Amino acid sequence: MIPSVLPTYNRAPLSFVKGEGSWLIEADGRRFLDLGAGIAVNALGHANPALTEALTSQAQNLWHVSNLYQIPQQQQLADKLVDATFADTVFFTNSGTESCELAVKMARKYWYDKGQPERHVIITFDGSFHGRSSAGIAAAGSEKMTKGFAPLLPGFRHLPFGDHDAIKEAMKQPDVAGILIEPVQGEGGIRPLPDVCLKGIRALCDETGALMMLDEVQCGVSRTGKLFAHEWAGVSPDIMMVAKGIGGGFPLGAVLATEDAASGMTAGTHGSTYGGNPLGCAVGNKVMEIVSDPAFLEDVNRKAGLLRQGLESLVARFPDVFESVRGLGLMLGIKCKVTNVDVVKAAYDAGLLTVPAGDNVVRLLPALNIPDEDIAEALNRFEKVATELQPS
Numbered sequence: 001m002i003p004s005v006l007p008t009y010n011r012a013p014l015s016f017v018k019g020e021g022s023w024l025i026e027a028d029g030r031r032f033l034d035l036g037a038g039i040a041v042n043a044l045g046h047a048n049p050a051l052t053e054a055l056t057s058q059a060q061n062l063w064h065v066s067n068l069y070q071i072p073q074q075q076q077l078a079d080k081l082v083d084a085t086f087a088d089t090v091f092f093t094n095s096g097t098e099s100c101e102l103a104v105k106m107a108r109k110y111w112y113d114k115g116q117p118e119r120h121v122i123i124t125f126d127g128s129f130h131g132r133s134s135a136g137i138a139a140a141g142s143e144k145m146t147k148g149f150a151p152l153l154p155g156f157r158h159l160p161f162g163d164h165d166a167i168k169e170a171m172k173q174p175d176v177a178g179i180l181i182e183p184v185q186g187e188g189g190i191r192p193l194p195d196v197c198l199k200g201i202r203a204l205c206d207e208t209g210a211l212m213m214l215d216e217v218q219c220g221v222s223r224t225g226k227l228f229a230h231e232w233a234g235v236s237p238d239i240m241m242v243a244k245g246i247g248g249g250f251p252l253g254a255v256l257a258t259e260d261a262a263s264g265m266t267a268g269t270h271g272s273t274y275g276g277n278p279l280g281c282a283v284g285n286k287v288m289e290i291v292s293d294p295a296f297l298e299d300v301n302r303k304a305g306l307l308r309q310g311l312e313s314l315v316a317r318f319p320d321v322f323e324s325v326r327g328l329g330l331m332l333g334i335k336c337k338v339t340n341v342d343v344v345k346a347a348y349d350a351g352l353l354t355v356p357a358g359d360n361v362v363r364l365l366p367a368l369n370i371p372d373e374d375i376a377e378a379l380n381r382f383e384k385v386a387t388e389l390q391p392s
Ligand SMILES: Cc1ncc(COP(=O)(O)O)c(C=O)c1O
Pocket: 039, 094, 095, 096, 097, 098, 100, 129, 130, 131, 132, 182, 186, 187, 215, 216, 217, 218, 219, 243, 244
């Protein structure tokens, strides 16, 4: 008999009743150190007091109001994002998938309004992840996501991740509307795109007019030690997708764009019942206030250094279990020699939560404010896991 919850997830036999900072607690009191943070969502830890206060004080006044009316919390958050980034304008969504949907629509409408509707192809990459909607799976293109769901949304051209010669060639086609890429692939296995490649994509977009579209759903919101990951390369996109961390655990996403890239999105071309609601934006404003503070970012980089150094040492001491550490900031991946899922399962037994990713990688995406002592404890627990999995 089919379970009452549609069985699209292989769930671990864990169930939490409370969260406290970087810890999740089961009903029997067992505590787990959470290095997954809801897959990069709980950017400021569980039950963060400042976010709880922002959410509950808003909840006492107004939960939902239609986008038919002015929403001051939404306006404030849009202003903050515009002030802090390349963007001139923001549309709020409830998830990363919805952000990707709008980004695709925005790029196509841009060329339609310029009288070139034939420019509708979006270049995307192997190993990418852009959500599970029809556009999202067509964009990512992997058989794992698309099998059985044909006919797929047309208009995506897939290239090997970071293959600059292939990108250069593909950008010569006259039907290219834009290029969509994660500056650090998350689901694909924590694969950072080299700065030189992001710079090269920017230059090719400038040459051809194609829109540079960055999916920062997982790597954005200070996760890599800059407010947005593309800042490391010193270039900025035309369109950017955001979600996960921006709501700190409350469902919130956004599409940021330049005035030119967004020029096709006039009244009536897009909408959302819940996108930019007062509750989500009250939390988003508080998250932005905290994570965009230069002192906070400096601390993220310091903590990232501590965690990375500890992991590098583990890799060096357990070369039959782990192969290498990769990633940027607090978006780290350990490429494993043993099966990554075995590492994740053994970590559960050690009271440590991690997330598997593609390319046999175990992902570590802790809260950005994880205390130093929790980093040390995580490394101790990881060492136990490695010792256990060491082939004899
Ligand atoms: C890079 C990227 N894009 C899009 C998505 C989809 O986001 P959501 O699950 O919030 O719809 C994800 C989710 O993991 C992601 O990592």
